Amino acid sequence: MHIIWIIFLIAIGASVGSFLNVVIWRMPRGESIVFPGSHCPSCGRAIKWYDNIPLVSWLALRGKCRFCKVSISPRYLLVEAATALLVVGLYACYYIWHVRSGIQPFDASWPMFLAHAALLCGLLACSVIDIETWQVPLEICWFVSLVGLAVSTIRPDSMLISPVSQPAGAMCLCAGLGLVVAIFLQKYGIILPSFIDADMRCEQEDAAEDKNEAGDEAKKPAPISVAFTSAHGINPRVEILREVLFLTPAILGAIGGYLLVTRCDAAGRAWANLYSLAGGQVGGHLNGFFASLFGYLIGGLWIWGIRILGTLGFGKEAMGLGDVHILAAAGAVCGWMVPSMAFFLAPIFGLAWAIILLMRKGQRELPYGPWLGVAVFVAMIFYDQLLTLFERYTDTMRMLTK
Numbered sequence: 001m002h003i004i005w006i007i008f009l010i011a012i013g014a015s016v017g018s019f020l021n022v023v024i025w026r027m028p029r030g031e032s033i034v035f036p037g038s039h040c041p042s043c044g045r046a047i048k049w050y051d052n053i054p055l056v057s058w059l060a061l062r063g064k065c066r067f068c069k070v071s072i073s074p075r076y077l078l079v080e081a082a083t084a085l086l087v088v089g090l091y092a093c094y095y096i097w098h099v100r101s102g103i104q105p106f107d108a109s110w111p112m113f114l115a116h117a118a119l120l121c122g123l124l125a126c127s128v129i130d131i132e133t134w135q136v137p138l139e140i141c142w143f144v145s146l147v148g149l150a151v152s153t154i155r156p157d158s159m160l161i162s163p164v165s166q167p168a169g170a171m172c173l174c175a176g177l178g179l180v181v182a183i184f185l186q187k188y189g190i191i192l193p194s195f196i197d198a199d200m201r202c203e204q205e206d207a208a209e210d211k212n213e214a215g216d217e218a219k220k221p222a223p224i225s226v227a228f229t230s231a232h233g234i235n236p237r238v239e240i241l242r243e244v245l246f247l248t249p250a251i252l253g254a255i256g257g258y259l260l261v262t263r264c265d266a267a268g269r270a271w272a273n274l275y276s277l278a279g280g281q282v283g284g285h286l287n288g289f290f291a292s293l294f295g296y297l298i299g300g301l302w303i304w305g306i307r308i309l310g311t312l313g314f315g316k317e318a319m320g321l322g323d324v325h326i327l328a329a330a331g332a333v334c335g336w337m338v339p340s341m342a343f344f345l346a347p348i349f350g351l352a353w354a355i356i357l358l359m360r361k362g363q364r365e366l367p368y369g370p371w372l373g374v375a376v377f378v379a380m381i382f383y384d385q386l387l388t389l390f391e392r393y394t395d396t397m398r399m400l401t402k
């Protein structure tokens with residue numbers, strides 16, 4: 001039975017990889033990922049369906065365009081193969097080698113597998129784009145987060161997310177509403193966006209425009225990893241305070257929500273009643289939703305906290321907002337524990353790479369996003385082993401989780 005699934009997943013994985021190639025090429029350039037159809041970036045001719053079969057076509061054409069014979073980057077083949085490997089590898093780890101305890105058989109837990117596979121595909125696309133442009137497209141992270149929230153809400157039984165207590169659920173809900181309020185306040189100009197983020201976006205758009213004019217792969221968007229210091233005419237410490245202001249409604253919401261259901265009897269009872277509706281069924285879905293939202297918030301909090309503290313302390317931008325969204329997405333899909341582990345693992349992988357760089361000169365530096373991606377993947381697979389390392393942290397967090 002496994003072999004049928006594996007063949008199926010290789011085909012699906014390679015096809016998704018083919019789509020990721022489109023995302024990786026078009027998204028940083030501000031192009032639509034749906035229209036127009038695939039075309040050769042060199043001669044502009046539409047690619048026939050039989051030249052667009054994942055893995056097979058690149059090999060059959062030996063990496064060259066059928067019409068103009070200009071070579072097609074091996075990245076297309078690599079991304080397709082990597083996606084297929086990731087999806088099949090995840091299946092093997094979960095259902096053949098049983099590396100994580102508590103996973104139900106595939107027919108009961110496929111929604112979770114789908115969400116985890118979507119997370120891995122998103123991380124892969126984010127990593128490749130981050131390596132090429134030093135930018136993480138937030139839309140990919142948002143999409144993965146939505147998948148995590150949706151699957152946790154609809155099929156909480158299939159997920160591996162530990163449930164949250166009822167007060168923690170109220171905290172999540174009010175913090176989430178706070179974030180929505182902040183987004184609206186920013187949209188209508190009441191809260192100003194922080195320039196360290198806004199400036200980077202402008203530069204990214206400029207780079208994308210230059211790119212379109214040049215229209216060939218040789219000209220890569222300039223790395224935008226410029227450290228923003230006061231030399232750029234903006235004060236990063238002031239800018240980061242705008243982000244603190246942006247987060248204030250969420251923080252106040254979390255505190256307010258907690259106090260409301262723990263200190264106010266009527267609200268507490270109404271909240272508990274909501275959970276027990278339909279024989280506790282509503283509570284199950286609610287808990288799945290809040291467990292995912294809790295993971296999203298905790299995941300985002302790690303890097304955003306470091307970003308805020310680091311920027312205030314050193315006076316230049318620390319960590320990118322893209323990294324915040326990567327861990328938030330991981331939390332929405334896997335719960336709060338995986339991004340917490342990844343937060344501590346990523347610097348270890350990054351450091352290992354830096355040592356390799358020191359030994360082999362000439363290698364290019366890498367942004368942080370890919371290391372977060374690798375760390376999330378490792379935390380997903382070696383979850384049980386890592387859990388013993390994180391016992392103290394888990395005990396502390398148990399106040400908020402059942």
Ligand SMILES: [Zn+2]
Nearest residue numbers: 040043065068
């Ligand atoms: Zn061509």
